[in-house]
Amino acid sequence: MTTMVRRLAALLLVPVLLAAACGGGGSDDDSASEKSQCPVELLADATSPVEVTFWHSGLRAGLLDAIKTLTDQYNAEQQKVRVTLQVQGTYDEGRDKYVTALRGGTLPDLMLLEETQLQLMIDSKSVVPVQACIDADDYDLSDHVQPVLDQFRVGGDLWPMPFNLSNPVLYFDVNDFTKAGLDPADPPSNFEEMLDAARKIKESGAARNGFAWEMQPWYLEQWFAKSGETIVDNDNGRESRAEKTTLNSETGEEIFGFVEQLFAEDGLALNVGRNENGTDTLLAVGTGDAAMAIGTSAALGSIYEIQDAGQFSDVKLGVAPVPGPEAENGGVQVGGGALWLVGKGKAGLTKAATWDYMKWLNEPEQQALWHKLTGYVPVRKSSVKLPDVAELWKTRPAFRVAYDQLLGSNADQGGPVIGPYKDFRDAIVDGLESMILKGLSVKDALALIERKANDALESYNERVGD
Secondary structure, X not given: OOHHHHHHHHHHHHHHHHHHHOOOOOOOOOOOOHHHHOOHHHHHHOOOOEEEEEEEOOOOOHHHHHHHHHHHHHHHHOOOEEEEEEEOOOHHHHHHHHHHHOOOOOOOOEEEEEHHHHHHHHHHOOEEOHHHHHHHHOOOOOOEOHHHHHHHEEOOEEOOEEEEEEOEEEEEEHHHHHHOOOOOOOOOOOXXXXXXXXXXXXXXXXXXXXXXXXXXXXHHHHHHHHOOOOOEHHHHHOOOOXXXXXXXXXXXXXXXXXXXXXXXXXXXXXXXXOXXXXXXXXXXXXXXXXXXXXXXXXXXXXXXXXXXXXXXXXOOEEEEEOOOOOOOOOOOOOEEEEEEEEXXXXXXXXXXXXXXXXXXXOOHHHHHHHHHHHOOEOOEHHHHHOHHHHHHHHHOOHHHHHHHHHHOOOOOOOOOOOOOHHHHHHHHHHHHHHHHHHOOOHHHHHHHHHHHHHHHHHHHHHHHOO
């Protein structure tokens, strides 16, 4: 399916999604108590295993093996619940399949989607906010990492259950840094240092390019967060529904100006495009095409797995916090995915069984194993005190970087809550490509993004309403 067809399909499906969901809501009765929305007590009386279907999206390669390992362990440890995993492709494909199922198909009991789907899933009125289960089960959240909870709370309620969380980090080849006369123990921390390092790498011939760049809006969004700035109005869509973008600002000019500088001199940056397979930037570092790249911390487990198998053995991996602007009220925001408890058309016993599995995945031991297998950030503070994580951080300290970066964040709220997030990000990519590939100025690129992003927000809000 072409990109244009996918966009048109998504636009057509949103009104249908809402119409299909209106009858079900997040519970059997909008005024029902937490226990009727999430009757956790029903599982105790189950006399045979309750079947739970788990649609997961966005997990590739070793991540698929990791979620299977955890689920097999859960199924083996108890007799009340049986979880069946069903792969749904990329995050976008998983979202589209869920939206399609809302039209009359069979919905899963549990859905894994990335953080950008927060507003869309709430608007679908097809899910139970996990806050209802937390309240009904007297579930203690005090051990959860606070920025993680902030990300998925809207209107005071925790909507999905945090699970596979990440943030962007700087990957670099220590050997290339050494050849270029750079100190691997003091990697770049801001834009100026990034440009300086890229120039030295290029001039020394340590790598063919200083930096591998992908058309990834997530990194720009993180730079706004590190600046303490929003990307949409109404407190990043958390005070009320987002209506306008705030990207076209002095901060936007600084961030897009940095990207423009990367491509102003030959050899500073290698453009790998949209990098839809998620591997091209890191592959560029492995092959010597670039010495640095920004990527998700969730790639760490797969990177080490590849190196342990003997590939790219000449690369000495370095991992550091993502460089960018700094502000007293800024910091990286949570990325990755969360678990949505589907309520539409589901029996109370099924909800109770699904909640049991969600809780289990969030226990410190499971979060420690998930972190070790993947590089995703543990969502529980006590996880990092367990022997396996302590040993992992000692032998491979790169695994600790994203966790420390997140805890060191001074951001006073979660990330943006945007209904048409894919269209919003498409607008950013269109602006970036016009600037990098067609020579559009920073100001004109930001104006283009502003127009397209605002059109997407207005169109979505008109269809969805309050």
